[in-house]
Every structure is written in structure tokens, then in C-alpha cells.
Amino acid sequence: MSDTVLTAQDLAKSFGGVRAVRGVSFAVAAGEMLALIGPNGAGKSTCFNMLNGQLRPDGGRVLLRGQNIAGLPPRRICRLGVGRTFQITATFASMTVRENVQMALLSHHGEAWRLWRPARTQRIAEAQALLEQTGMAAQAGRAACVLAYGDLKRLELAMALAGNPSLLLMDEPTAGMAPDGRTALMALTRRLAAERGLAVLFTEHDMDIVFGVADRILVLDRGELIAQGSPAAIRADARVRAVYLGSGATSGGH
Amino acid sequence: MTFLLLQALTGLASAATLFLVAAGLTVIFGVTRVVNFSHGSLYMLGAYIGWTVLGHLPRTPWGFALGVAATAVALAVLGSLLEMTLLRRLYRAPELLQLLATFGVVLIVQDAAQAIWGTEDLPLPRPPWMRGFIVIGAERFPSYDLLLIAAGPAVLAALWLLLHRTRWGTLVRAATQDRAMLAALGVNQRLLFTSVFALGAGLAGLGGALGLPLGSANLQLDLSVITDAFVVVVVGGLGSVPGAFLASVLIGVLQAAGVALVPKATLVIVFVVMAVTLVLRPHGLLGRGGTLAREAEAPALVVPATLAARWLGLAALAVLAAAPLFAGPFAVAVLTEAMIAVLFAASLHFMMGPGGMASFGHAAWFGIGAYGAGLAATLLAWPLPLALLGAVLTAGVVAALFGWFVVRLSGVYLAMLTLAFAQIVWAVAQQWTDVTGGDNGILSVWPSGMLADPRAFYWLTLALCTGGALLLRRVLFAPAGYALRAARDSALRAEAIGLNAAHLRLAAFALAGAAAGLAGGLDAFSKGSVFPTYVSIGRSVDALLMVLLGGVQTMAGPIVGAMVYTGLYDLLLQTVALWRLVLGLAIVTLVLAFPQGIAGALRRGQA
Structure with missing residues (x-):
């Protein structure tokens, strides 16, 4: 696990007087599944959005294979090899499943501005291969807008992989899914990460998923990184227990 | 200097009628989310009805006030009728169809107004009390314009009180922010929407009648006013009454200055103001972006034409190519x-x-x-x-x-x-x-x-x-x-x-x-x-x-x-002689029959 893909150094972001993220540093290596967790309001989303280009950090650097990408627009970050899936799936509803992946491939290869040959006749084999990998091949001809939610998640995964990324950012990948679907999706991600040497950073609320699938876990609380390490180490960490279990006050299903 | 001051005052006077129209438009939009293209027609009707009513009343200040008030009430009634018969059925339709339906109303009103009042411009003969003026520098400035200048802020203040100091106003502001939440709280939306529309239409009627002494009642008023009002509403921020006031003053004064300094570039100035505003503040001066959220229409899958459709197209093309021969x-x-x-x-x-x-x-x-x-x-x-x-x-x-x-x-x-x-x-x-x-x-x-x-x-x-x-x-x-x-x-x-x-x-x-x-x-x-x-x-x-x-x-x-x-x-x-009327009715009927669009209706028919 020495091949570092992404390094965050001393990230900071404030909204008005609220210091949402303060001096957070970590790294993700190729083939590694890194989970980012923390109670509501801990700064997970802010942290995540500074990595994917939605937010510009007030301070600190985001290095993708040594290149600082902090403050670049999402479109540029994507071109540097970062794939994304969203908390609420975002796909192209007026296209078929295969066309969604074809579009991502065309964009990746710089062919999105071509004006003549029909798009649906291009890069079919590559698209089909990605759909095979994500278990969506059987649904290639269906409209994206009629898919079940779990299938949309897998389609997003296929689209993210079309850019041949070295890093995959997944925001709440299993939100809104049934329990068995969650496990299957994360097992698939795990396998793809291993096969492709893909670094995966994800936020997640389901602790069974986090502790079952992550190689390492980062714990944020009130904008600060309070712990990072293997699932076993995090499980045993006193500060993490205090944050999650509190002093007698309940915090939902965590 | 005096010249510029006079131009500025003239601008403020025309800003007042513009504000009355824009305020109604913006309140209606805020609550119902309908962009009412026919708002200019309501203004035009206000001018025509005002002309008729004032013609029958004594030519005194009190007669005038009474006539203007009666016109506003008449338009409020007409507006509620329009809301109850047409717009109420469109609140769930895509916004383009709403715009189209209200444009249908514009066509209907145009032919109706022409049939009732004829094609001649109808100026209001100014009674003696209205011909008064004050002297600024060496120039005369009509005192009626001063009255108009005062009317703008007065209506703004009244609207503010209505919106912030009454229960009804609270409901209107709540609906502007989150209509679904208000419905969930059990508020009778039908009544609220109708009353809001009545208020907006009444304001348009008030504007039409008050603006009458400055010009005349004519058939071009509807589209010219609605364009200006759209600009004002967009610059001020959709749904914001103070924004509409600010923007109408800005645009009224700029227009007047433009007429005096660069007559040919007046409209360009207005456009530049609008463009700059929208680039710097995409939701207008005082508008808020969140209030514009709408449920998006689910786009349909786009598929290439079938072989049969291609042959059909080719056959149609062949017929079209051969058409001049027979x-x-x-x-x-x-x-x-x-x-x-x-x-x-x-x-x-x-x-x-x-x-x-x-x-x-x-x-x-x-x-x-x-x-x-x-x-x-x-x-x-x-x-x-x-x-x-x-x-x-x-x-x-x-x-x-x-x-x-x-x-x-x-x-x-x-x-x-x-x-x-x-x-x-x-x-x-x-x-x-x-x-x-x-x-x-x-x-x-x-x-x-x-x-x-x-x-x-x-x-x-x-x-x-x-x-x-x-x-x-x-x-x-x-x-x-x-x-x-x-x-x-x-x-x-x-x-x-x-x-x-x-x-x-x-x-x-x-x-x-x-x-x-x-x-x-x-x-x-x-x-x-x-x-x-x-x-x-x-x-x-x-x-x-x-x-x-x-x-x-x-x-x-x-x-x-x-x-x-x-x-x-x-x-x-x-x-047909009254083709606009028929076309307008056709548009309105089409939209009412297919609120999801004809393509949507066909798709549902197939499903």
C-alpha cells in the first residue's frame, strides 16, 4: 500500500464564522478502500466536496499523484483521472444504459464534440465490457429512467469507470438502498478496486458496510480528524467511541 | 442641470405605472409560479375600461379618483375570473405551456378590445385640474406627474403593510417561499391563489387607469407594457416586490435619460442593464434562487426513427418535391x-x-x-x-x-x-x-x-x-x-x-x-x-x-x-375575421386539453 494516489494536506474551509473543516490531512493508496465517517455536521461533505472540485479550500492542498488539484473545476479534475458517484444518483435519463456509458467514454476520449457519426454506434464494445464488469450487461438496452435504484448505482459506477480513473470518490454509495443490495454493491466496488488498482474514498452512514469493507477509516468530528486507522483500531479508539456513543445521549442508529 | 432633473422626474413618473404592473406580475409569479403573459393585457384593459368609466364621471379630482378605483376593482374581478377559469387548471402544467396559455389570452383580449373600442387611439381629455404644473428652473413640470411619482412609493408601502402586517400577507409570503409546505399545513390554496391574482390584476388595472392621462388607451399597450414589466421583474428578482420597485425606478429613469441623451439607444440601455444584472446577480437584484425550484419533467428516452418512419419520411419528401408539378x-x-x-x-x-x-x-x-x-x-x-x-x-x-x-x-x-x-x-x-x-x-x-x-x-x-x-x-x-x-x-x-x-x-x-x-x-x-x-x-x-x-x-x-x-x-x-380570437381560444383549449403537452398525452395513450 505504498503507491499513493491522493494526498490531502492541511485542508481547511469556513462558512462565515463556522470552521467546517480544520487542518485535515490524509492519503489514499492504489487498491485501497478508505472510508470517511463522522457524525452529522462533522464536515464529511465539505471535505469531500473540496476533493472533487465542488468547493475551493480556504487552505491546504489536494495532491493527485503529486499535482495540486485544489480549486480546479470538477470537469478538469475528472479529466485528471477522478471518477465520482453521487449520493442521489445522477445519470442521463433520456438515454439507454449503454448510451450513458458510451457518453462517458466519448467524453473521456475527447470525442464528445463530434458532429456526424451517430453516438450510439460508437465505443459499443468498451461500453459493453464496463457493463459486464458492473453486472449491468443484461439491461444495456433499457432506458436509464426506468432502472431500479440499485441498478442506477451500478450504472453510475460503470460511468465513473469509463474515465479509467485512478481514484474513485463515492458519496454515500449505499444511501437509499436495501440492505442486501448495499453489501453486493460494496463487494463489487471492492473487487473492482483490487482488479484495477483503484483507490476508493467513500463516505458512509452504514457502519456494517464501513467496518466490513474499508481497509482504513478516517473519523471526522467538528471539522477535525480525530482518528484514522484499521477498522479494528477505530473500533477500539476511545475518542471515536465518545463521539459516536456520546455521554448517554443517543444519536440515531449509529 | 434643470433639464436632467426634469428628465429624471419624468422617468420617475413613468416608473410608477411600470411598478404597478410589475408588482402585480411579481406577486402572482411568487405565489403561483405562473409567468402571466396576459398581465400586459390586463393593463391595457385597465386603460380602456378607465377611459370608458372616466368618460361618464364628473371631471373633478374626486370623480377621477373614484373612476380609477372602480377600474382597479373591475380588473380585480376580471382577474379572479381568469384565474378561476383558466390558470387554476394550469398550476401543474409545464411552465412553457402556462406561458403559451396566457399568450392565448393576450390574443383573445386583443381582438375583444378591438371589437369593443375600435382601432383608434383613445386619449383621455385632460380636465382643467389636471393641467396644472409647477415651475422648475425655467421649465414647467405637470403636477399630475408629481402625483404619479408619489403613487409608486405609496403603493409599495401599502403592499408592504399588506404582506407583512396581515395574516393574508403572511400566507402569501409563505407560499412564495415554499408552496408545498404551506399546502401540507392545510391552508386553502385555491382561495389564496385567486385572491393573489385578483390583487395583481387590480394593480395592473390601477396602473392602466393612472397612466391614461400620460398617453392613450391603444391596442399596442399590452405587449409594450408586458415587455417592460418582464424586464423590471427579472432585474428586480422574480417574486420580490421591493425588487420590482427598485428596478422600475432604475429603468424608468434610465429610459427617460436615454430618450433625452441618446434617443436611438434607449432600448439598448435597458437591455444592457438587464444583461449586466443577470450576469452579476443571476436571480435579480433582490431575488432569491431557491424560490425558483420546480419539479423537473422526466425526459423521455430518445430513440432513432424506425425503418417504417424513415420510408414514410422519404415518401413525404418525394410528394413534396413533386408537388409543383400538379x-x-x-x-x-x-x-x-x-x-x-x-x-x-x-x-x-x-x-x-x-x-x-x-x-x-x-x-x-x-x-x-x-x-x-x-x-x-x-x-x-x-x-x-x-x-x-x-x-x-x-x-x-x-x-x-x-x-x-x-x-x-x-x-x-x-x-x-x-x-x-x-x-x-x-x-x-x-x-x-x-x-x-x-x-x-x-x-x-x-x-x-x-x-x-x-x-x-x-x-x-x-x-x-x-x-x-x-x-x-x-x-x-x-x-x-x-x-x-x-x-x-x-x-x-x-x-x-x-x-x-x-x-x-x-x-x-x-x-x-x-x-x-x-x-x-x-x-x-x-x-x-x-x-x-x-x-x-x-x-x-x-x-x-x-x-x-x-x-x-x-x-x-x-x-x-x-x-x-x-x-x-x-x-x-x-x-375568419377575428382570427386572433379563434387562434387564442385554440391555444387555450389545446393547453387545457393536454396540460402535459400533446406528446405527453400520446405517450400516456400508448402506456
């Missing part, structure tokens, strides 16, 4: 017009369907193309091919420049900005008489040589228009068209796979403009003349109707829609 000159003229309409509609569909940018001013590009071709053919004596090329390039380049502002907006703001731009082009066409000939237009734009034969010209038109429409279609199925559709379907995902949505939209806008320019250029040669009506709101609405009639979601829709609409329109024009 059809008479009139049929050829109608077919030429239909072909031009096909390209015009296809170009609008290109940016509106797959591009997701609904334009309410598509006639701008058609008109620029027509004037470009007309001027090239007459002033420069260019031959037809060169003139047409000039038309395409001019429309495309202007569209690209203007598109830079447009593509950063969406929804209603985008529709309004395109509408405002089309109105500017229209005003330039009408006012720049040295070049455009104003209302007299450009004449003798005839094709020469072989093309002088209408049949030959028809074949050329058929080739260029179907060719153009098929090219647009080709692009839509190519990667670039898919990328455009991708940016419409999900801007977030498009960005995440590396697409530049703004550039794609700009390119689509310019291409659509160029195609519409070709249609306009051909129309100029086909009719042999170019008039400002080529850029009128009506022309933009024609294109919208064709696209909506055929269905936005299908690629063949605009082609079918254009043919059907042109046929119906010509039929109507020849057979």
Missing part, C-alpha cells in the same frame, strides 16, 4: 411557407428540447436573418446565395454573442432574456428607419434569374430547409447532440464525466440561431419583403406552438408541428 401557385406558396416553418421550428426545437433552453424570442434570429438577407440583396445588391450565406452567418454570430449571456441562465429567466432580446431587435427594426425602412419595411427582395420562378424557389427552399432540419437532426444523434442532452439531463453528471455544459449550450444556441437565420433569409426572398413583424412576439410564439404541437420530446415533432400549424394558420387567416 399543384397550383397558391399551394406552392403555402408549401414554401411550410418548409420555412419546418426549419424555423426545428431550430427552436434543437435548443429547447435537447438543449433544454426554452426561448421566447426565437423570432430574433429569424428576423436578423431576414433583414440580413434583405439588406444584402437590396443595399449591397448581393446575389441570392451570398445573401443567404450572409443571413446565416449574421444570425449565427449575433446568437453566439448574445448566447454568452443566455447560457448561464435557465428556465423562466432564460425565456425572459431571449424575449427581451427579441424585443430589442424588433425595436431596432422599427426605429432605425434609415436602414430598415421602419414600418414600411424593405421591399423588392426578389430572387433573380432562374429562381424568379416560384416553383424553382420552392425547390430551393425545400432542399435547404429539409437539408437544414436533417443536419440538425444528424447533430442531435451524433456525440455532440448526446453531450448536449447529457448536460440537460444532469448537469452534475455531465460535469463529472468531463463535459463543459456552458460551451455545449453556447454552441447549440449559435447553431439554432444560424438555422433560424437561414429560415428568415428564405422567407425574405419568398415574400419579397421584410417587415418588423418578422421579429414580433407573435412570430416567436408561432415557433413555440409548432414545437409544442408536435411534441418537444420527439425529434420528428417540430417537423410535423410546423406543417400542421402553417396549414391551420393559413386556413384561419382566410376564413
Whole structure:
């Protein structure tokens, strides 16, 4: 696990007087599944959005294979090899499943501005291969807008992989899914990460998923990184227990 | 100095009536989310009804006050009737259909007003008390204008009190922020919406009656007022009453200053103010973005045409190509017009369907193309091919420049900005008489040589228009068209796979403009003349109707829609005297019968 893909150094972001993220540093290596967790309001989303280009950090650097990408627009970050899936799936509803992946491939290869040959006749084999990998091949001809939610998640995964990324950012990948679907999706991600040497950073609320699938876990609380390490180490960490279990006050299903 | 002060005061006086209209428009929009195109018609009715009522009352200040109040009440009643019979049924319809339906009302009111009050301008004879003036420097300033200047802030204050100090006002403000939440709290929305509409209509009526002494009641009031009011509402921020006040003062004063300093550039100044505002503050001066959220329509899967459909298309093309051999000159003229309409509609569909940018001013590009071709053919004596090329390039380049502002907006703001731009082009066409000939237009734009034969010209038109429409279609199925559709379907995902949505939209806008320019250029040669009506709101609405009639979601829709609409329109024009009334009723009926659009209705029929 020495091949570092992404390094965050001393990230900071404030909204008005609220210091949402303060001096957070970590790294993700190729083939590694890194989970980012923390109670509501801990700064997970802010942290995540500074990595994917939605937010510009007030301070600190985001290095993708040594290149600082902090403050670049999402479109540029994507071109540097970062794939994304969203908390609420975002796909192209007026296209078929295969066309969604074809579009991502065309964009990746710089062919999105071509004006003549029909798009649906291009890069079919590559698209089909990605759909095979994500278990969506059987649904290639269906409209994206009629898919079940779990299938949309897998389609997003296929689209993210079309850019041949070295890093995959997944925001709440299993939100809104049934329990068995969650496990299957994360097992698939795990396998793809291993096969492709893909670094995966994800936020997640389901602790069974986090502790079952992550190689390492980062714990944020009130904008600060309070712990990072293997699932076993995090499980045993006193500060993490205090944050999650509190002093007698309940915090939902965590 | 005195001169400028007087101009500023005149500006403030006209700002007052503008504010009354815009305030009503913005309150109605805030609560019902309906962009009421017919608000200008309510203002016009206010002027006409005010003229009639004031004619029967004693010509004293009290008589005047009573008459104005009665007019406002009459319009409030008319407004509630309009809300209860039409708008109430449209709250769930797509916003473009709402705009169309209210435009149908504009047409109906136009013919109705003409039937009742005739075509003559009706000025209100000023009674002696109204002729008073004060002296500023060496100039006279009418005291009635001072009254108007006071009326603006007075109405603003009254509205503020109404909105912030009454239970009803609290409900209105709550509905403006979150309509669904208000419904969940068990508030009777029907009553609220009707009363809001009544208030808005009453304000428009008040404005119409108060503005009467400054001008006259005439049939042009509706569209001129609604354009100004749209600009004011957009600059002020949709749904914001103080914003409307601020913007109306700004625009009223700028207009007055413009009239005095650079008479020909008045409209350009207004447009620049609007463009700058929207670039710096995309939701207007005091508007808030969140309030514009709407449930998006689920886009349908786009599939290539079936083999049968292709053969059908080919057969239709063969019949069209052979038509001049057996059809008479009139049929050829109608077919030429239909072909031009096909390209015009296809170009609008290109940016509106797959591009997701609904334009309410598509006639701008058609008109620029027509004037470009007309001027090239007459002033420069260019031959037809060169003139047409000039038309395409001019429309495309202007569209690209203007598109830079447009593509950063969406929804209603985008529709309004395109509408405002089309109105500017229209005003330039009408006012720049040295070049455009104003209302007299450009004449003798005839094709020469072989093309002088209408049949030959028809074949050329058929080739260029179907060719153009098929090219647009080709692009839509190519990667670039898919990328455009991708940016419409999900801007977030498009960005995440590396697409530049703004550039794609700009390119689509310019291409659509160029195609519409070709249609306009051909129309100029086909009719042999170019008039400002080529850029009128009506022309933009024609294109919208064709696209909506055929269905936005299908690629063949605009082609079918254009043919059907042109046929119906010509039929109507020849057979019915009150064609606007009939057309307006047809639009309203269509929208009421198919609130989800005809394409949506067909799809549901299949399901």
C-alpha cells in the first residue's frame, strides 16, 4: 500500500464564522478502500466536496499523484483521472444504459464534440465490457429512467469507470438502498478496486458496510480528524467511541 | 442641470405605472409560479375600461379618483375570473405551456378590445385640474406627474403593510417561499391563489387607469407594457416586490435619460442593464434562487426513427418535391411557407428540447436573418446565395454573442432574456428607419434569374430547409447532440464525466440561431419583403406552438408541428375575421386539453 494516489494536506474551509473543516490531512493508496465517517455536521461533505472540485479550500492542498488539484473545476479534475458517484444518483435519463456509458467514454476520449457519426454506434464494445464488469450487461438496452435504484448505482459506477480513473470518490454509495443490495454493491466496488488498482474514498452512514469493507477509516468530528486507522483500531479508539456513543445521549442508529 | 432633473422626474413618473404592473406580475409569479403573459393585457384593459368609466364621471379630482378605483376593482374581478377559469387548471402544467396559455389570452383580449373600442387611439381629455404644473428652473413640470411619482412609493408601502402586517400577507409570503409546505399545513390554496391574482390584476388595472392621462388607451399597450414589466421583474428578482420597485425606478429613469441623451439607444440601455444584472446577480437584484425550484419533467428516452418512419419520411419528401408539378401557385406558396416553418421550428426545437433552453424570442434570429438577407440583396445588391450565406452567418454570430449571456441562465429567466432580446431587435427594426425602412419595411427582395420562378424557389427552399432540419437532426444523434442532452439531463453528471455544459449550450444556441437565420433569409426572398413583424412576439410564439404541437420530446415533432400549424394558420387567416380570437381560444383549449403537452398525452395513450 505504498503507491499513493491522493494526498490531502492541511485542508481547511469556513462558512462565515463556522470552521467546517480544520487542518485535515490524509492519503489514499492504489487498491485501497478508505472510508470517511463522522457524525452529522462533522464536515464529511465539505471535505469531500473540496476533493472533487465542488468547493475551493480556504487552505491546504489536494495532491493527485503529486499535482495540486485544489480549486480546479470538477470537469478538469475528472479529466485528471477522478471518477465520482453521487449520493442521489445522477445519470442521463433520456438515454439507454449503454448510451450513458458510451457518453462517458466519448467524453473521456475527447470525442464528445463530434458532429456526424451517430453516438450510439460508437465505443459499443468498451461500453459493453464496463457493463459486464458492473453486472449491468443484461439491461444495456433499457432506458436509464426506468432502472431500479440499485441498478442506477451500478450504472453510475460503470460511468465513473469509463474515465479509467485512478481514484474513485463515492458519496454515500449505499444511501437509499436495501440492505442486501448495499453489501453486493460494496463487494463489487471492492473487487473492482483490487482488479484495477483503484483507490476508493467513500463516505458512509452504514457502519456494517464501513467496518466490513474499508481497509482504513478516517473519523471526522467538528471539522477535525480525530482518528484514522484499521477498522479494528477505530473500533477500539476511545475518542471515536465518545463521539459516536456520546455521554448517554443517543444519536440515531449509529 | 434643470433639464436632467426634469428628465429624471419624468422617468420617475413613468416608473410608477411600470411598478404597478410589475408588482402585480411579481406577486402572482411568487405565489403561483405562473409567468402571466396576459398581465400586459390586463393593463391595457385597465386603460380602456378607465377611459370608458372616466368618460361618464364628473371631471373633478374626486370623480377621477373614484373612476380609477372602480377600474382597479373591475380588473380585480376580471382577474379572479381568469384565474378561476383558466390558470387554476394550469398550476401543474409545464411552465412553457402556462406561458403559451396566457399568450392565448393576450390574443383573445386583443381582438375583444378591438371589437369593443375600435382601432383608434383613445386619449383621455385632460380636465382643467389636471393641467396644472409647477415651475422648475425655467421649465414647467405637470403636477399630475408629481402625483404619479408619489403613487409608486405609496403603493409599495401599502403592499408592504399588506404582506407583512396581515395574516393574508403572511400566507402569501409563505407560499412564495415554499408552496408545498404551506399546502401540507392545510391552508386553502385555491382561495389564496385567486385572491393573489385578483390583487395583481387590480394593480395592473390601477396602473392602466393612472397612466391614461400620460398617453392613450391603444391596442399596442399590452405587449409594450408586458415587455417592460418582464424586464423590471427579472432585474428586480422574480417574486420580490421591493425588487420590482427598485428596478422600475432604475429603468424608468434610465429610459427617460436615454430618450433625452441618446434617443436611438434607449432600448439598448435597458437591455444592457438587464444583461449586466443577470450576469452579476443571476436571480435579480433582490431575488432569491431557491424560490425558483420546480419539479423537473422526466425526459423521455430518445430513440432513432424506425425503418417504417424513415420510408414514410422519404415518401413525404418525394410528394413534396413533386408537388409543383400538379399543384397550383397558391399551394406552392403555402408549401414554401411550410418548409420555412419546418426549419424555423426545428431550430427552436434543437435548443429547447435537447438543449433544454426554452426561448421566447426565437423570432430574433429569424428576423436578423431576414433583414440580413434583405439588406444584402437590396443595399449591397448581393446575389441570392451570398445573401443567404450572409443571413446565416449574421444570425449565427449575433446568437453566439448574445448566447454568452443566455447560457448561464435557465428556465423562466432564460425565456425572459431571449424575449427581451427579441424585443430589442424588433425595436431596432422599427426605429432605425434609415436602414430598415421602419414600418414600411424593405421591399423588392426578389430572387433573380432562374429562381424568379416560384416553383424553382420552392425547390430551393425545400432542399435547404429539409437539408437544414436533417443536419440538425444528424447533430442531435451524433456525440455532440448526446453531450448536449447529457448536460440537460444532469448537469452534475455531465460535469463529472468531463463535459463543459456552458460551451455545449453556447454552441447549440449559435447553431439554432444560424438555422433560424437561414429560415428568415428564405422567407425574405419568398415574400419579397421584410417587415418588423418578422421579429414580433407573435412570430416567436408561432415557433413555440409548432414545437409544442408536435411534441418537444420527439425529434420528428417540430417537423410535423410546423406543417400542421402553417396549414391551420393559413386556413384561419382566410376564413375568419377575428382570427386572433379563434387562434387564442385554440391555444387555450389545446393547453387545457393536454396540460402535459400533446406528446405527453400520446405517450400516456400508448402506456
